[in-house]
Amino acid sequence: MDKINIEIDERSGFCYGVVRAIEMAEKVLDSGEKLVSLGAIVHNGAEIERLSSKGLVTVDSVLGLSGKTVLIRAHGEPPETYEYAKSHDIKVIDCTCPVVLKLQSRIRTCFDQISRRGGTVVIFGKLGHAEINGLVGQTGGNAVVVESPEDLDSARVSGKIDYAREIALFSQTTKDPQEYSRLAGVISKRIEDAGGSSSLLTVNKTICSQVSSRHGHLEDFASRHDIVLFVSGNESSNGKVLYGICKNANPRSYKIEKPEDISPEWIKEGDNVGICGATSTPKWQLEATADYIKSFY
Numbered sequence: 001m002d003k004i005n006i007e008i009d010e011r012s013g014f015c016y017g018v019v020r021a022i023e024m025a026e027k028v029l030d031s032g033e034k035l036v037s038l039g040a041i042v043h044n045g046a047e048i049e050r051l052s053s054k055g056l057v058t059v060d061s062v063l064g065l066s067g068k069t070v071l072i073r074a075h076g077e078p079p080e081t082y083e084y085a086k087s088h089d090i091k092v093i094d095c096t097c098p099v100v101l102k103l104q105s106r107i108r109t110c111f112d113q114i115s116r117r118g119g120t121v122v123i124f125g126k127l128g129h130a131e132i133n134g135l136v137g138q139t140g141g142n143a144v145v146v147e148s149p150e151d152l153d154s155a156r157v158s159g160k161i162d163y164a165r166e167i168a169l170f171s172q173t174t175k176d177p178q179e180y181s182r183l184a185g186v187i188s189k190r191i192e193d194a195g196g197s198s199s200l201l202t203v204n205k206t207i208c209s210q211v212s213s214r215h216g217h218l219e220d221f222a223s224r225h226d227i228v229l230f231v232s233g234n235e236s237s238n239g240k241v242l243y244g245i246c247k248n249a250n251p252r253s254y255k256i257e258k259p260e261d262i263s264p265e266w267i268k269e270g271d272n273v274g275i276c277g278a279t280s281t282p283k284w285q286l287e288a289t290a291d292y293i294k295s296f297y
């Protein structure tokens, strides 16, 4: 077979918030202290396995962790988690990403003001996602989570937004900027249809630049290669968005969790192979994927 070329995307790999959380976790584990992570520290099975081998235990709930040291991951948590920890002798290692912390604070302040005037805080994001739970928690559960423009008409959302009053729109940090603009456009049209002024809607720019800056870059990267292998955990929210960008730019894009997922027929003679990943994909996994391919071709 003709030699194939492999390029690893230099801008793929963990984002700042994930690097910071993992470094904080490793510092605690290396000191010999036991550490429990509230939810997966990163949506990447291989990295979790690596940290588990160092002693990190992952649990789904803060309940019953009295006396333990608990890590809050980059996604953040709602205020109730901190209150529970405080009243149950739980030591918290808070790894909430500073970008998410700032967003939580903005939503809290906005809700305090807008709710007095009968307005609504709307958050674009995935229902049940940890970051969304933390954001909604800043409003005492009153923010309306919208997953897509079509969701505005769902039984869950419909009737909860008054288009004749103020609406403050925020986005989960890892969402697709284009989808966010589309949602803002649909809400704006509904305000207009209700006879309101466009000034009733405030669209806050809250998509993380570590995610949005990868969009154009990945589009270019995917179109420059014959085949793209996108490495990401199935649970990763931004992994789904970024993979969608690759697939649009290059139909021969494949999402894999580990090198063994690669199907031999995907790669042809002389192919230029591009390897990239989500903000929750470690660089070492991209390198392992390249090594795996080299061992076969």
Ligand code: SF4
Pocket: 015, 016, 017, 018, 074, 075, 097, 098, 099, 100, 173, 174, 208, 209, 210, 211, 279
């Ligand atoms: S994507 Fe952005 S907001 Fe989310 S953890 Fe990474 S740096 Fe923080």
